[in-house]
Amino acid sequence: MNEEKITRLRNELADLLExxxxxxxxxxxxxxxxxxxxxxxxxxxxxxxxVDVIVSDDWNLSARDLKQI
Structure with missing residues (x-):
């Protein structure tokens, strides 16, 4: 992943968390x-x-974890 994508990812993720x-x-x-x-x-x-609203079952959090219902 190049620096531009990393920066975009960080900003989008930060925006969602906020x-x-x-x-x-x-x-x-x-x-x-x-x-x-x-x-x-x-x-x-x-x-x-x-309160935990989304929980993974491991030491990482993937898109799959987020999409599970």
Whole structure:
């Protein structure tokens, strides 16, 4: 991907995050500690409430994750 596309992607993604008042986060379960992570995943989270509105089942978030209902 060239620099122009990267810049466009960053701007469009930032605009969408602002439009829907969400952020992309990495999170894990309360029982996670230095011995390992529990329920680790990437999520799109509502900024005001901290509620996960879209959750992946891995350490990445793909278009497929976003299109799943």
């Amino acid at each position: 439009k829907y008042n969400v952020r992309i986060v990495f999170t894990c379960g309360d029982n996670s500690d230095t011995h390992g992570l529990y329920n680790d995943h990437i999520a799109v989270q509502e900024k005001d409430t901290g």
